[in-house]
Amino acid sequence: MKLPIAVTSAALLPHFESHEESAERPATVSDRRVPSARIVYALTSQGRGHSSRVTAMAEALEARGHELLFCAGGGAGRLLADQGREVIEVPVLRHLMHNNHIRLWTSLLQVGKKAIETRGVVDGLIERFETFQPDLLITDFESYSVRAAQRMGLPLMCFNHQQILTHTRYEVPRRYAWDAWVARLVINTVMPRQPEHVVVSSFFYPPLRYPGQATLVPPILRAAVREIEPSAGEHVLVYHNDPTGIVGLIEAMQAMPEQRFIAYNFERPPDAANTMPNIEFKDPNIDGFLVDLASAKAVVSTAGFTLISEALYLGKPLLVMPNGGIFEQTLNALYLRRENLGEAIMHRIPGPEDLRGFLRRVERHGGRRPEMLSCGNDDAVACIERVLGRINERTAASTA
CATH class of the missing domain: 3.40.50.2000 (Glycogen Phosphorylase B;)
Known part of the structure; x- marks a missing residue:
């Protein structure tokens, strides 16, 4: 038996509307400004998509006056460095493929072994982060930076596509139920449990699982x-x-x-x-x-x-x-x-x-x-700045 795939009518709308509760709708970037912030932006190097998305967001955030420090390895790190951006290199935890299929257990063993071998990376990141004095860490599915931020008490938010699996309510044919469960388990293990906010970029818009804790935005597109x-x-x-x-x-x-x-x-x-x-x-x-x-x-x-x-x-x-x-x-x-x-x-x-x-x-x-033809760059920037605004208000209240 197959279950229908749930999709909201927003997937068919010519103009994007936020998929948070209406009271939480992001302002456009022209509506308000927050003080410029120092942001660590971390990304995985698996595939070209993460580096393309982060390049687009770097352009948008830097245009708003924010200072960025990047955390990446492999091709993504080289790409950002070639663009003249400061990059902290981190190990790349890759899954292994064979004939278009992930070698799950081999990948998990290799990732686990490499994570153990590179435990000292987090200490080095903390040292670099303390020098930079960031206000926020944004992670695009990069795990070393998450652990560093958690140990520092640094506010962090998630921005990726993978968490559509954990933060929306979709329905798929029953044959994929096990795959979906395993994927959610892996994502919840890698990503922080209680981030400041989760931004999910997507070309389809199932209902949110946790309204107010996550935002769906259209795809992030580079200027090119x-x-x-x-x-x-x-x-x-x-x-x-x-x-x-x-x-x-x-x-x-x-x-x-x-x-x-x-x-x-x-x-x-x-x-x-x-x-x-x-x-x-x-x-x-x-x-x-x-x-x-x-x-x-x-x-x-x-x-x-x-x-x-x-x-x-x-x-x-x-x-x-x-x-x-x-x-x-x-x-x-x-x-x-x-x-x-x-x-x-x-x-x-x-x-x-x-x-x-x-x-x-x-x-x-x-x-x-x-x-x-929707582009989610402005919505994503507005969401990030709304999080920065909340962090600023919380800091001000704690020092008052």
Whole structure:
């Protein structure tokens, strides 16, 4: 038996409205200002979505006069450092994938081992944070900074997409009940139990589980995404967040010599230029990727939130293949398909007929839709500043 997926009518509205209680609706950023603050912004380095979201929020918060110190590792840390921003490097706790499926127990063992080996990282973060004297820590699913903030008594808030699993009431087919329970357990273990507030960015809006404690905002979009002009080219952009051991997807593209593909984040096969002339393999590059995304005929990708959001904003037809064992991606795919925003292949890698069938149907899903052109940057900034305002009031009261 399948249960319907709950979705509020706000997912279809051309203008976003806050999904808190009406009394808690965020002001727009032009309504009021709080004094400039020092903020530690921490993010995980798993996938490109977190760094894209944090880049957008950094632009918005810095424009409001706030001073930021970043906490990140891996590619996300390098990206922020290349932008001239100060970054504290932290270890990257990655899950392991094989053939588009998370190796759950191996990942948990590796993460646990690395967390034990890097216990001293938190002491180093506390020292750096004390020098910076932050007013607030914002975490985008980064755990070392959370532990440092908790030991310091530093106010912290969460800002990510993953906590849509813990802070909203969604319904899914019964076959996913166990996956949903495990995902909530993991998220509640990693993220703080009682943050100042939780901001969840999403392209779909199920009812909040804890009204007043969380806010749903539309996708966070970098200025480059908002400003680029989309066009309908001839290539299909293909992206996989972790192609380790993946079998079949490159072969499916190769079996369609009539179609040009641009493939990001794949291990380039030997002699690919001669044996796969219809596939152009490119290394991850956030600006080059955006150009190829904006000019794509369609997108085939894993079901990460940021790429789905950017593709929808640019009016690109989507075929997603969620990572097995990552329920957040499963939920993204279910909502994408239910709202007829794109198509999804569940629990397997798309084959040539899947790709051909999707490309025959692209007109059903393409085109820029007014209801998908919302951008949550201003709402998120207003929410962060409202939290800063509460912190300022609490500090003033305690020193009065």
